[in-house]
Amino acid sequence: MSAILKRAPAIEGWFTIDDEPALLGNRCTTCGTVWFPKSSFFCGNPACDGSEFEEARLSRRGKVWSFTDAQYQPPPPYIPRSETYEPFALAAVELADEQMVVLGQVAEGVTVNDLEVGQPVELIVEPLYTTDDTEYLVYKWKPIDGAPA
Ligand SMILES: [Zn+2]
Numbered sequence: 001m002s003a004i005l006k007r008a009p010a011i012e013g014w015f016t017i018d019d020e021p022a023l024l025g026n027r028c029t030t031c032g033t034v035w036f037p038k039s040s041f042f043c044g045n046p047a048c049d050g051s052e053f054e055e056a057r058l059s060r061r062g063k064v065w066s067f068t069d070a071q072y073q074p075p076p077p078y079i080p081r082s083e084t085y086e087p088f089a090l091a092a093v094e095l096a097d098e099q100m101v102v103l104g105q106v107a108e109g110v111t112v113n114d115l116e117v118g119q120p121v122e123l124i125v126e127p128l129y130t131t132d133d134t135e136y137l138v139y140k141w142k143p144i145d146g147a148p149a
Helices: none
Strands: 004-011 024-028 053-057 061-071 086-095 100-108 120-130 134-143
Touching: 061 100
Parallel strands: 004 134, 100 134
Antiparallel strands: 024 053, 061 086, 061 120, 086 100, 120 134
């Protein structure tokens, strides 16, 4: 059981899993509006009828806009990490450049007690679950050490 696991995003096409992971959005080639997650059919700008979009790597950093504690295990398709449910924190983060708010879990070991509104965070990926040959990763927000809140 020592096979090397492939790494793959748990949600295909939402984010990269390289050394500097980033969320993947769409940018409209007509008006320049960027949105996340990607949609291939409509521009994120309701006043624009553009239909050509290109993939955009979103800001890897942002500031905590709001956060909450998920005290109860979410219903399927949520996949528990362990037998006993461990509460985890969710953060809504305003991206540095796009100024859009993206919800995500926070990094393993970080609780709501470690978070405050306005705190700088960056995007990381952590394992969500593992199959026989693949480790599936999910994006999370991690407080930037030493950065002033
Ligand atoms: Zn547009």
